[in-house]
Amino acid sequence: MALRSQPFKDPWKEQRLFLSRVIAAAIVVFLLTGLLVARLVQLQIVDYQRFSELSRDNQLRIEPLAPTRGLIYDRNGVVIAQNVPTWQLVAVPEQIEDLSAVLDDLEELELIDPAERPVLVELIGSHRRFERVPLGNLTEVEAATFAVRRHRLQGIDIQEALVRDYPFGEATSHAIGYVGSISSADLEQIDRANYAASSQIGKTGIERSYEATLHGQAGYRQQVVNAQGRVLRDPARDSASEEDAAVTGGLETLWPLPGDHLVLSLDMQLQVASQKAMANLRGAIVALDPRNGDVLALVSMPSFDPNRFATGISQAEFTELNTNIDRPLFNRALGGRYPPGSTVKPFMALAGLHHEATTATEEHYCPGYFTLPGNTHRYRDMRAHGELDMHGAIVVSCDVYFYRLAVALEIDNIESFLKGFGFGAPTGLDIAGESPGVVPSRAWKREQFARPEDQVWFPGETVITGIGQGFTQITPLQLAHAAATLAARGKSFRPRLLIGTENAVSRDARMLDPAEQPGIEGVAPEHWETVHAAMVGVTTEIGGTARAAMQGVPYTVAGKTGTAQVFTVGQEEEYDEEQLDERLRDHRWFFAYAPAEAPTIAVAVIIENGGSTAAAVPVARAVLDAYFETKAYVARNP
Numbered sequence: 001m002a003l004r005s006q007p008f009k010d011p012w013k014e015q016r017l018f019l020s021r022v023i024a025a026a027i028v029v030f031l032l033t034g035l036l037v038a039r040l041v042q043l044q045i046v047d048y049q050r051f052s053e054l055s056r057d058n059q060l061r062i063e064p065l066a067p068t069r070g071l072i073y074d075r076n077g078v079v080i081a082q083n084v085p086t087w088q089l090v091a092v093p094e095q096i097e098d099l100s101a102v103l104d105d106l107e108e109l110e111l112i113d114p115a116e117r118p119v120l121v122e123l124i125g126s127h128r129r130f131e132r133v134p135l136g137n138l139t140e141v142e143a144a145t146f147a148v149r150r151h152r153l154q155g156i157d158i159q160e161a162l163v164r165d166y167p168f169g170e171a172t173s174h175a176i177g178y179v180g181s182i183s184s185a186d187l188e189q190i191d192r193a194n195y196a197a198s199s200q201i202g203k204t205g206i207e208r209s210y211e212a213t214l215h216g217q218a219g220y221r222q223q224v225v226n227a228q229g230r231v232l233r234d235p236a237r238d239s240a241s242e243e244d245a246a247v248t249g250g251l252e253t254l255w256p257l258p259g260d261h262l263v264l265s266l267d268m269q270l271q272v273a274s275q276k277a278m279a280n281l282r283g284a285i286v287a288l289d290p291r292n293g294d295v296l297a298l299v300s301m302p303s304f305d306p307n308r309f310a311t312g313i314s315q316a317e318f319t320e321l322n323t324n325i326d327r328p329l330f331n332r333a334l335g336g337r338y339p340p341g342s343t344v345k346p347f348m349a350l351a352g353l354h355h356e357a358t359t360a361t362e363e364h365y366c367p368g369y370f371t372l373p374g375n376t377h378r379y380r381d382m383r384a385h386g387e388l389d390m391h392g393a394i395v396v397s398c399d400v401y402f403y404r405l406a407v408a409l410e411i412d413n414i415e416s417f418l419k420g421f422g423f424g425a426p427t428g429l430d431i432a433g434e435s436p437g438v439v440p441s442r443a444w445k446r447e448q449f450a451r452p453e454d455q456v457w458f459p460g461e462t463v464i465t466g467i468g469q470g471f472t473q474i475t476p477l478q479l480a481h482a483a484a485t486l487a488a489r490g491k492s493f494r495p496r497l498l499i500g501t502e503n504a505v506s507r508d509a510r511m512l513d514p515a516e517q518p519g520i521e522g523v524a525p526e527h528w529e530t531v532h533a534a535m536v537g538v539t540t541e542i543g544g545t546a547r548a549a550m551q552g553v554p555y556t557v558a559g560k561t562g563t564a565q566v567f568t569v570g571q572e573e574e575y576d577e578e579q580l581d582e583r584l585r586d587h588r589w590f591f592a593y594a595p596a597e598a599p600t601i602a603v604a605v606i607i608e609n610g611g612s613t614a615a616a617v618p619v620a621r622a623v624l625d626a627y628f629e630t631k632a633y634v635a636r637n638p
């Protein structure tokens with residue numbers, strides 16, 4: 001059997017192949033080592049600072065610290081808004097085995113509102129499981145209820161917190177306003193970093209207007225945390241320093257700066273008296289100091305308790321308030337627009353004298369109605385007054401006299417003069433919500449109506465403007481401001497609530513100067529005196545429309561009543577109050593200033609649908625009596 005021959009091995013070829021593989025492997029190793037070294041250089045040298053900061057941030061967490069909200073005082077140092085300790089219900093998700101069962105127990109104990117349950121579930125779910133989640137504030141009774149049943153509520157606890165408190169409740173709700181939870185709309189307007197630890201913000205009134213002053217500056221503290229964010233070390237909680245920044249155990253703390261305190265022009269004695277005078281009525285009261293524009297009282301009724309918002313109002317409670325037919329959330333003092341009625345007559349009289357459309361002694365006969373030349377339509381009065389001059393026409397509030405005067409003045413002169421007293425524009429009060437009102441004119445009507453036939457100004461519209469009806473609308477604040485300007489003989493100040501601030505730390509106070517603004521110039525002194533004397537006659541003379549309610553006052557009052565029609569009575573119809581729905585009855589106005597010889601207070605009162613049974617004069621007298629109590633009056637006028 002023949003054997004197959006085997007080829008001989010080539011050792012040199014194998015050696016070359018081996019060397020080439022070794023060289024290739026060495027090159028790969030060299031390249032990879034180079035990449036590794038380059039990456040190490042990049043991480044440890046080039047990017048050292050950036051990654052060092054990221055590493056430190058992964059270890060340390062900055063916890064924001066909320067500042068204490070500033071207090072609010074009245075002009076005499078009485079606290080109107082403060083911060084009080086409260087108990088806050090909190091949940092720790094990781095300790096809760098059955099969230100649904102726990103919430104059932106809380107509802108059974110009436111510690112949470114069942115309507116808020118979906119919101120609370122979402123709130124708890126949005127936090128990390130080891131974080132404490134605030135569920136709401138508790139009263140002392142509720143906290144005690146929780147304490148005796150704590151063993152049943154695994155994962156639920158209570159902690160101390162501060163909540164805004166308004167000691168006078170409903171008496172200050174529309175002037176001071178309230179705080180509430182920060183909304184998405186609020187977040188778009190604030191410095192988020194400064195509110196990182198805050199859950200509430202001013203919503204209305206002074207709380208809203210001076211939010212930046214009241215809130216203060218947030219602080220922070222550093223905490224050591226693990227990769228999941230759980231706090232491992234927080235020595236700042238166990239130590240405090242009077243210095244703004246302190247380093248404790250290597251962890252830095254910057255203590256927050258509390259907000260400044262506010263000093264307001266309100267007199268709480270007068271504010272409370274005003275609210276009591278309006279009990280069970282709808283309307284508003286505004287009292288100003290004619291010498292500087294200070295708002296002494298601002299009441300809108302019905303009102304609401306702002307503490308309900310500060311402690312966390314439920315959706316059901318808010319809906320109840322918001323849908324209430326009496327609109328307790330609406331600030332009538334600033335936003336309510338009403339026809340001024342006969343309260344416009346003193347201003348019309350002054351305009352007539354200034355523009356020489358009449359004289360103080362010129363008499364006109366009142367047969368109980370007025371007609372325009374060539375027109376049979378009768379503009380009615382309450383009764384026939386006979387011959388009257390200006391003084392008598394103001395005292396008895398004769399409509400016919402002022403129908404005639406309005407025609408003589410013409411609408412453009414009426415408009416410009418009334419606007420000089422601040423009608424038809426916001427007064428500039430330092431809280432939001434003012435309505436501009438309406439002072440009509442030919443130009444105004446052209447702007448308001450689209451159809452050409454509706455843009456025509458008719459003579460009859462001038463007639464009814466003369467007694468404060470028709471298109472004219474004013475707010476209680478505007479009438480009080482106009483009354484103050486009248487009392488000061490044309491000198492005008494911008495109404496204000498804030499009169500000073502106080503630093504919460506140093507206690508340094510800074511008082512603000514009144515803001516004088518353009519008033520009424522060029523009116524002869526005797527014309528002011530004519531109108532002033534007639535307004536005193538309204539409260540003192542026989543036939544004066546406010547005499548009955550003002551009898552026996554120990555001070556002199558200059559004032560004017562007014563009736564604002566809610567709807568128009570037809571030419572052949574009679575106004576029968578007893579047959580009308582209560583909300584269709586006339587509004588009742590009264591404005592006044594006192595003491596008439598040297599006024600220190602001007603007040604405007606509106607009673608909605610007061611009719612003949614709820615006149616505004618007795619309400620105003622209650623306010624003035626409270627103001628002129630000897631002790632309070634001497635304190636204001638040393």
